[in-house]
Amino acid sequence: MGDRQKAAAGLREFCRRLATLHREAGGPSVDSLSRNPQVPLKRSQIYAVLRGEVSEVPSWEFVSALVSACREFAGLKGRALSLSTSPGLWRSEYTRLEAEDARRRRQPSPDSPVVRATSIITGQRVYRYRLKDRADVPRSIAVVAGDIREVDFADVWVNSENTDLEMARVQEFSVSAIIRYGGAVRDGSGRVVRDVVADELGRYRQGSGPVAPATAVRTGPGELLASNNVRHIIHVAAVHGEPGAGFVPVMDIGRCVHAALRLLGSIQETDPDATSILFPILGAGTGGGTAHDLVPALTAAAGKHLTAGSGRLTVYVLAYTETELAACLQALESDRRLVADHRAGVVGTADSRAPR
Structure with a gap:
């Protein structure tokens, strides 16, 4: 045919x-x-x-x-x-x-x-899924379709970083660059005067070489607390690169997801109100991976973590393009542990402040 x-x-x-x-x-x-x-x-x-x-x-x-x-x-x-x-x-x-x-x-x-x-998504849509057999458990996974800079309802943002833990330059277009610039103190013209998030991450890696894949590190949010209600940033080593060759995703993206969620559990010991976390598609973008290849591992790991616990938790996955959105929805629809949560009132609708 x-x-x-x-x-x-x-x-x-x-x-x-x-x-x-x-x-x-x-x-x-x-x-x-x-x-x-x-x-x-x-x-x-x-x-x-x-x-x-x-x-x-x-x-x-x-x-x-x-x-x-x-x-x-x-x-x-x-x-x-x-x-x-x-x-x-x-x-x-x-x-x-x-x-x-x-x-x-x-x-x-x-x-x-x-x-x-394949176009960039304008506006914002949220698609929420709950655990099918545990309706009483306040744990869910949702896709946020749109620009990360418009998200103001996730307590923790995950940064897909390289194994050198070196954040992207603020002039680049990547989640790392957006977090670095958004977290920085800037003057009236927008020029960075204090590189808050990058400096804190730099102190962690000072004097050491590359970290192992799936290493997760927490920093503060800098100015993102005031602009987007972000309480913590988790940087996870999801890509590695070589001079002149660029970056590629690490072999097991699922390990990166589990590492970030374990670190979130540790954060909750001192900040129990940190009950939602936003993942970009780890390894995509400058990492060179495709949503088709990366999303199933990301959502499967997130779903496994959700079923293993009982405390309040919402895992958001960011989709910036229609292609990424389709990959995310296909992965979640095929996960037998999950069901679309029409009760949430935000499935498939625009919402600038998604409910918990």
Whole structure:
């Protein structure tokens, strides 16, 4: 099957699943959907999607609104659904559909699906998952889609650092550089006058060589406490490099996650209110790793840690691009220990201050 046929078949199947969900939910009616300002399609267009009579992928805004409306209607009517209404699962399927459609297009335009599927995420969305068999335990994992500089609800930030524990220059674009600059004391023009976080980390490694992979070190947050409510920074050695060759991720990213979470446990002995932690995709970015390869190990290690304890803990994973988001959601949806937590009220919605 060629790319064009595969994309068309994928679109028909996706529309069929939307129609099945809508039929099983028993509503809302197409007329009421067309009057809903959250559903950006007219009556005839909604019918066309549900009948599979479209040649273009419908917008994510439409898909998300339709799935949400079906979930709410089914809940009100007490109707059982055979299909999941998890926004994360539908988003993952939607991203794959866009990718198939993009391959069909020989020369995608700037606003084509392939560009959108790998684009930087604007705004902020939070997708939360709880432990399936331990609903009474206040422990969860969530994906934060957006820019780390907009996150103000995670007590601890993890910095994916190299085995030399040398932070990136503030002029670079990486989590390390953002943390270094955000934690520094700056003058009115934005110039760094006191390199708070980097200096503290430098004192730790002073006089020693490279640390072992997965070494985790705590520093204070510097000015990030005031700007983003960060209480602690955990630097974990997740990449190593050679002169002239660049950086590569360490062999076992899961060990890095476990090391950071163990250190968080030690921090909680003196700061019990530090109950949430934000991980970037360790080893990605300047580390050269891909979300597809790194995310499963990261989320698996985080899930294992969550199931082993009982105290309050939220593990956030940062997704900066649509590609990273799709990888995170796919990994979490496939983890049988977890289930999307619609009770949290922030799954799939914009939120500048996510609840605990």
